[in-house]
Amino acid sequence: xxxxxxxxxLERLLNLVGxxxxxxxxxxxxxxxxxxxAYRADNVDSAKRMFERxxxxxxxxxxxxxxxxxxVWGTEQGYIIPKDEYYLPEIEFxxxxxxxxxVAAQSGGENTRAEQAARKLLYGAQGGVLAGxxxxxxxxxxxxxxxxxxxxxxxxxxxxxxAFGYRTSHGRSGERMVHAYAMVYRGGHWYLVGxxxxxxDVRAFRLSRFTSELEDRGGGEDPPSGFMAADxxxxxxxxxxxxxxxxxxxxxEVAWWAVGSFAGARQTGVADGGWIVAxxxxxxxxxxxSLVLQFGPDAVVRSPDELRDEVVRRLEALDG
Amino acid sequence: MGERRRVTPPKTADRLxxxxxxxxxxxxxxGSSLDEVAALYDVRPEQLRRDLDLLFMSGLPPYGPGCLIxxxxxxxxxxxxxxxxxxxxxLRLSRQEALAITLRxxxxxxxxxxxxxxxxASAVRKLREAxxxxxxxxxDAIATAEAGRPPAHLDDxxxxxxxxxxxxxxxxxxxxxxxxxxxxxxxxxxxxxxxWYVAAWDVAVDDERLFRADRIRAVTATDDxxxxxxxxxxxxxxxxxxxxxxxxxxxLHPAARWIAEYYMTEHPVERDDGSLEVTLPTARLDWxxxxxxxxxxxxxxxxxxxxxxxxxxxxxxxxxxxx
Numbered sequence: 278x279x280x281x282x283x284x285x286x287l288e289r290l291l292n293l294v295g296x297x298x299x300x301x302x303x304x305x306x307x308x309x310x311x312x313x314x315a316y317r318a319d320n321v322d323s324a325k326r327m328f329e330r331x332x333x334x335x336x337x338x339x340x341x342x343x344x345x346x347x348x349v350w351g352t353e354q355g356y357i358i359p360k361d362e363y364y365l366p367e368i369e370f371x372x373x374x375x376x377x378x379x380v381a382a383q384s385g386g387e388n389t390r391a392e393q394a395a396r397k398l399l400y401g402a403q404g405g406v407l408a409g410x411x412x413x414x415x416x417x418x419x420x421x422x423x424x425x426x427x428x429x430x431x432x433x434x435x436x437x438x439x440a441f442g443y444r445t446s447h448g449r450s451g452e453r454m455v456h457a458y459a460m461v462y463r464g465g466h467w468y469l470v471g472x473x474x475x476x477x478d479v480r481a482f483r484l485s486r487f488t489s490e491l492e493d494r495g496g497g498e499d500p501p502s503g504f505m506a507a508d509x510x511x512x513x514x515x516x517x518x519x520x521x522x523x524x525x526x527x528x529x530e531v532a533w534w535a536v537g538s539f540a541g542a543r544q545t546g547v548a549d550g551g552w553i554v555a556x557x558x559x560x561x562x563x564x565x566x567s568l569v570l571q572f573g574p575d576a577v578v579r580s581p582d583e584l585r586d587e588v589v590r591r592l593e594a595l596d597g
Numbered sequence: 598m599g600e601r602r603r604v605t606p607p608k609t610a611d612r613l614x615x616x617x618x619x620x621x622x623x624x625x626x627x628g629s630s631l632d633e634v635a636a637l638y639d640v641r642p643e644q645l646r647r648d649l650d651l652l653f654m655s656g657l658p659p660y661g662p663g664c665l666i667x668x669x670x671x672x673x674x675x676x677x678x679x680x681x682x683x684x685x686x687x688l689r690l691s692r693q694e695a696l697a698i699t700l701r702x703x704x705x706x707x708x709x710x711x712x713x714x715x716x717x718a719s720a721v722r723k724l725r726e727a728x729x730x731x732x733x734x735x736x737d738a739i740a741t742a743e744a745g746r747p748p749a750h751l752d753d754x755x756x757x758x759x760x761x762x763x764x765x766x767x768x769x770x771x772x773x774x775x776x777x778x779x780x781x782x783x784x785x786x787x788x789x790x791x792x793w794y795v796a797a798w799d800v801a802v803d804d805e806r807l808f809r810a811d812r813i814r815a816v817t818a819t820d821d822x823x824x825x826x827x828x829x830x831x832x833x834x835x836x837x838x839x840x841x842x843x844x845x846x847x848x849l850h851p852a853a854r855w856i857a858e859y860y861m862t863e864h865p866v867e868r869d870d871g872s873l874e875v876t877l878p879t880a881r882l883d884w885x886x887x888x889x890x891x892x893x894x895x896x897x898x899x900x901x902x903x904x905x906x907x908x909x910x911x912x913x914x915x916x917x918x919x920x
Binding site: 338 | 625700734913
């Protein structure tokens, strides 16, 4: 190939990576120009400009292209890609693990970066990976903007202090300042868990309720010892470990579904007409009343009285 | 690729990334078929062949004495690569890539009853250990809450979808509180917002239906196979309008604002007292009535009048159980 022939940028970039990765001593620009046809073209200045652009592109791409001193006096510098910084460390994945990573990367909608990451890991794959690919994505993504998810996750990984606008589930808006501890995923939602500076307490913030971008406010703090991020994201309003029990009857039509929908509930008997009697862990009466009432005439509270009274009171208010 | 402005035009960057990932695979798997590699790396076979041809048409320049990378695609479509030892392992995962895949794994691990969960969890653990804190930061920073109870018949449903087998299901429709037995052809089983769904062809109605897996009480095999129609799975809208919806205007007080986050609502208007007005289109007024019973004093219907009537009616019928 002659020097003045225009080369595809892709080929040129790959050649440059290969050259600087293979060498054990740094290459000066002049040496690179002597070795690679692509930079022999035109005059030195334009070749130099092209090289500078390529170098930036490779660095942008995450390739550790370093400029180092060639001699101890530092009078001359050269380029090299250190092998230990470039290469992915050896990781021995089973075919099942690689398959699972690929499925995860493909789930949740478009995300080139996750798929790119998974594909880098495939190189050592033994058989069976292709089989794991069948069936397509398994899960839809979260309800949060993906850029915000990434920013919050980085803040948690690097333990930053962040500020953002937030609207609570009850609609109160305000500014929050938080030491980011961790991200938790639950039920289709991402939460940022951290130390809320103004409230001086650990709180969870659902990303879909952020009303602004995330602002970095400097270094944060480590979570207290024994911190478990998931404990701070409520499992819904339900306390399945409550000792008190309510007794609720469900019609045969809804019983299977209804009993299963109350965590910790269990069937205790059968009443007239095939109605199912169930014990349900007691919660705050207003809350439990609302959960029972979603089944309309297919659910009836037997006890305790305070729950029964609450249900009747609510129904009377609605029966205009 | 991301939201940051890039210096490299996307096409070159994408192709560079792909080649830096594919060449190591080719080095490790001499004689791989072009089609197999293309499928694995999600690239069209023609594009892969073009990239390989272009890159190695003349061979890469010598890096050292006698060192010349060479690639050949033989007549059977097998790829042979030589002297590419310095590309025998891929580039490290960037911080953003490691983060992206860790987040995706955490999302998937939140799906209850996922058979792949143990493999996925151990893969992520290995990845974190190998990449180290410089790349992944504090490794306790991304967590998944306990996934909850898996649907009873998840395995049967996934198997039927995989093998294209028609099945009979007993299904509880939440909107009507009624049981039905249906013959369905399940094509996609996926998890969304913490629940598993089945996208299937309902044979009797001759139309597509979306079923929640945890409301399927029984699955019976039929041994009949079906032709997949390409129904959409993960990522699809969970509610498809039928065209027969009635727009119901609601006033949601703070404790009932979750309705606007949970269901597909339109035309939100914030009010000064912290409540929110929204329109919830629904094909079933009795479903809205049950929702209103649930939220009680925390929401009101402002229109249409027949929706208000249906709430009062349902309340009266429920109250009758207590008298």
